Amino acid sequence: MSEMAATRDGYGQALLEIADNPKVVVMEADLGKSTKSLHFRKKYPTRTISCGIGEQNMLLAGAGLAASGYIPFASTFAIFTERAFEQMRNGVARPNLAVHLCGSHGGTHTGTDGSSAQSIEDLAIYRTLPNVVVMHPSDYVSTLELTKQLPGLDKPSYMRTARNKTPVMYRGRESEIIIGKGITLCQGTDVAIIACGVLVSESMKAAEQLADKGINATVVDMHTLKPLDGDLINSLVAQCGAIVTAEDHNVIGGLGGAVAEHLVSNHYAPLEMVGVADRFGESGQSDEMLEVMKINSKYIEQAAHRAIARKS
Amino acid sequence: MTLSISELEEFARKCRVEIVKMVYRAQAGHPGGSLSEIDLISALYATRMRVRPNQPKWDDRDRFILSKGHASPGMYAVLAEMGFISHEDLHSYRVLGGKCQGHVDMKWCPGVDFSAGSLGMGLSFGLGCAVAARLDNSERRTFVMLGDGELQEGSVWEAAMAAAHHEVGNLKVILDRNRIQNDDFCEVQMRMFDIPAKWRSFGWEVKEIDGHNMEEVMSGLDFLESTNDKPSILIAHTIKGAGVSFMEDNPSFHGAAPNDEQFAQAMAELGEVIA
Numbered sequence: 306m307s308e309m310a311a312t313r314d315g316y317g318q319a320l321l322e323i324a325d326n327p328k329v330v331v332m333e334a335d336l337g338k339s340t341k342s343l344h345f346r347k348k349y350p351t352r353t354i355s356c357g358i359g360e361q362n363m364l365l366a367g368a369g370l371a372a373s374g375y376i377p378f379a380s381t382f383a384i385f386t387e388r389a390f391e392q393m394r395n396g397v398a399r400p401n402l403a404v405h406l407c408g409s410h411g412g413t414h415t416g417t418d419g420s421s422a423q424s425i426e427d428l429a430i431y432r433t434l435p436n437v438v439v440m441h442p443s444d445y446v447s448t449l450e451l452t453k454q455l456p457g458l459d460k461p462s463y464m465r466t467a468r469n470k471t472p473v474m475y476r477g478r479e480s481e482i483i484i485g486k487g488i489t490l491c492q493g494t495d496v497a498i499i500a501c502g503v504l505v506s507e508s509m510k511a512a513e514q515l516a517d518k519g520i521n522a523t524v525v526d527m528h529t530l531k532p533l534d535g536d537l538i539n540s541l542v543a544q545c546g547a548i549v550t551a552e553d554h555n556v557i558g559g560l561g562g563a564v565a566e567h568l569v570s571n572h573y574a575p576l577e578m579v580g581v582a583d584r585f586g587e588s589g590q591s592d593e594m595l596e597v598m599k600i601n602s603k604y605i606e607q608a609a610h611r612a613i614a615r616k617s
Numbered sequence: 618m619t620l621s622i623s624e625l626e627e628f629a630r631k632c633r634v635e636i637v638k639m640v641y642r643a644q645a646g647h648p649g650g651s652l653s654e655i656d657l658i659s660a661l662y663a664t665r666m667r668v669r670p671n672q673p674k675w676d677d678r679d680r681f682i683l684s685k686g687h688a689s690p691g692m693y694a695v696l697a698e699m700g701f702i703s704h705e706d707l708h709s710y711r712v713l714g715g716k717c718q719g720h721v722d723m724k725w726c727p728g729v730d731f732s733a734g735s736l737g738m739g740l741s742f743g744l745g746c747a748v749a750a751r752l753d754n755s756e757r758r759t760f761v762m763l764g765d766g767e768l769q770e771g772s773v774w775e776a777a778m779a780a781a782h783h784e785v786g787n788l789k790v791i792l793d794r795n796r797i798q799n800d801d802f803c804e805v806q807m808r809m810f811d812i813p814a815k816w817r818s819f820g821w822e823v824k825e826i827d828g829h830n831m832e833e834v835m836s837g838l839d840f841l842e843s844t845n846d847k848p849s850i851l852i853a854h855t856i857k858g859a860g861v862s863f864m865e866d867n868p869s870f871h872g873a874a875p876n877d878e879q880f881a882q883a884m885a886e887l888g889e890v891i892a
């Protein structure tokens with residue numbers, strides 16, 4: 306796990322790889338250098354639509370393009386996609402138009418820009434929209450693969466990517482990456498840790514720390530929050546009997562919320578949610594933010610102990 | 618405060634040095650838009666703003682809303698020069714727990730009246746502050762600094778229309794017309810055509826100046842202070858990165874820090890001797 310890369314670069318690369326499809330168009334809101342759509346823009350300027358600093362316009366123009374047979378990929382920072390939430394709701398999701406929205410720089414991990422840039426609610430809000438597929442991949446390869454599947458998806462989607470580099474985990478495992486299917490990264494029977502995004506590698510670290518103490522954890526990369534891989538969660542409940550979720554997102558409404566909703570209406574298991582404790586972030590380096598928010602491997606490990614202790 | 622033109626220029630020069638130092642220490646942040654706005658904010662604070670640095674929450678203070686909140690180093694430098702915060706506090710820029718958050722934030726820094734970072738929000742907020750002053754029968758004024766790329770946000774125009782409709786004459790905008798936004802020149806990203814005409818057609822009083830000529834800046838501020846029956850906007854033609862040659866008119870320094878060599882060059886150009 307020594308290779309490091311940013312998921313946003315996986316998105317940028319994917320746009321180049323799907324460019325053969327003449328219906329693919331890219332939309333920008335003055336953050337193409339950051340979300341990494343700039344490479345597509347350089348190569349295919351006529352298929353790239355600059356919307357200036359105007360996220361709301363971008364989303365609805367995207368809806369019009371989608372309704373006219375194009376496949377728009379619109380991106381900005383995760384936080385600024387939220388500016389266009391109602392456009393996404395009424396203009397995109399309601400008529401079920403396949404606009405693909407990517408929000409980069411998600412989570413507190415984004416760092417020193419501070420709280421105004423650290424989206425901790427994007428996954429929650431988009432999860433509440435009917436028709437919308439919600440993803441938050443953990444590494445470069447999975448971001449690339451998931452994005453490449455989007456032109457074949459006849460629905461709108463939201464994908465959160467991260468600003469900073471994370472370990473590359475899926476080289477050679479590309480075929481395992483499928484929208485809507487969680488990926489089991491390691492197997493154990495004491496506790497299952499379900500994570501997304503930058504906290505997947507933190508969860509792997511937590512599993513190693515737990516192994517040192519004789520506790521065997523399963524770790525699942527739940528890159529798709531909606532539709533949620535309920536079959537996989539049911540099998541984790543049967544296999545481990547205790548669940549931990551981990552996300553760089555508010556504990557309200559994100560991955561933890563999605564898993565909790567599933568557990569209460571299916572097979573029950575104790576659940577401990579690691580996430581941002583319903584507070585805003587601040588300026589800090591990425592690793593400092595994971596510590597301040599109490600969401601790094603240390604806290605995931607502690608949550609695993611608590612979940613195991615709650616098994617009846 | 619009454620400062621001569623040359624004293625104002627020196628005030629702004631000191632602030633420029635602090636801006637570059639902040640961004641260099643953090644190895645992140647936004648020097649370009651801080652350097653373009655600095656002559657304007659320096660003159661505004663040093664000669665116009667009715668504020669009390671030792672009592673930052675004084676009810677009748679004028680409000681300054683930095684809507685382009687990424688250009689925070691400029692505002693922090695001025696707040697330090699005015700005594701709202703210390704020069705030591707400038708070392709907390711982008712540092713965990715620091716007063717000087719990446720984007721200006723009213724919860725973190727004394728003298729900051731708006732939590733910025735999302736473009737297109739400051740004018741509406743300023744409108745609210747100005748309406749409140751009117752309801753309070755207060756003489757306080759609200760000054761809002763906008764970026765030119767920021768004008769592309771539709772919400773700016775919702776606020777502009779409402780301010781004219783409600784004849785909010787105590788609302789005063791300064792536009793930092795530096796012709797560059799994040800990815801590139803505004804002309805490439807989104808052409809805005811005749812910006813002064815747009816504001817006039819929305820019912821605003823408009824004046825244009827060279828935002829780096831201190832005499833013109835002072836007459837521009839006179840214009841804002843004397844226009845009280847309508848909202849007014851001072852369109853300041855500026856150079857992004859002004860004062861540091863390699864940053865000037867260079868979109869790459871919208872949000873990038875200088876390296877060691879560039880830092881030394883910047884200090885030399887700004888007449889700062891580094892021990």
Ligand SMILES: Cc1ncc(C[n+]2csc(CCOP(=O)(O)OP(=O)(O)O)c2C)c(N)n1
Binds near residue numbers: 334
């Ligand atoms: C709503 C929103 N969208 C995008 C951004 C990201 N962003 C930060 S600065 C910037 C460019 C701003 O350009 P301008 O307003 O001209 O500011 P200046 O040139 O004075 O730095 C962008 C797009 C943001 N902060 N807020």
Ligand SMILES: [Mg+2]
Binds near residue numbers: 766
């Ligand atoms: Mg600008």
